[in-house]
Amino acid sequence: MPSLYPHAKGILHALKDKGIDVAVASRSPSPDIANTFLEKLNIKSMFVAKEIFSSWSHKTDHFQRIHSRTGVPFNSMLFFDDEDRNIDAVSKMGVTGILVGNGVNLGALRQGLTKFSQNWNTSQKNKQKWISKFSQKPDSSEKIDQK
Numbered sequence: 113m114p115s116l117y118p119h120a121k122g123i124l125h126a127l128k129d130k131g132i133d134v135a136v137a138s139r140s141p142s143p144d145i146a147n148t149f150l151e152k153l154n155i156k157s158m159f160v161a162k163e164i165f166s167s168w169s170h171k172t173d174h175f176q177r178i179h180s181r182t183g184v185p186f187n188s189m190l191f192f193d194d195e196d197r198n199i200d201a202v203s204k205m206g207v208t209g210i211l212v213g214n215g216v217n218l219g220a221l222r223q224g225l226t227k228f229s230q231n232w233n234t235s236q237k238n239k240q241k242w243i244s245k246f247s248q249k250p251d252s253s254e255k256i257d258q259k
Contacts, residue, residue: 117216118217139167140164147162150162161182163177
């Protein structure tokens with residue numbers, strides 16, 4: 113019988129109670145068994161998207177599909193995984209990634225939320241800088257000669 117890490121079910125319920133969407137991005141040699149495990153664990157309905165592919169797929173493929181299905185921007189996603197290469201790949205897309213060794217626990221969730229908040233704030237500051245820079249009126253040296 114499949115089982116979850118100790119804090120996982122409580123974290124999933126807390127996120128759902130707060131209205132936070134959760135998705136699965138998983139590689140599995142047998143996606144049908146993985147889906148069956150989600151059913152047996154009574155958590156399948158908690159996910160807005162379930163991207164469970166065979167082991168040849170890349171995490172970026174999962175996130176492209178999650179984005180397409182949900183419309184959630186990459187910089188609004190927080191991802192937990194036990195492989196550095198997956199964290200690196202999706203981070204390049206703008207997803208906040210947290211490396212976990214033994215599943216998501218309360219410490220990893222706190223770490224993830226802190227990093228997500230920092231990334232979000234940096235993203236918003238950069239966005240404001242770009243808006244300010246490109247919405248300014250050109251000064252006299254930037255005017256185009258009209259002859």
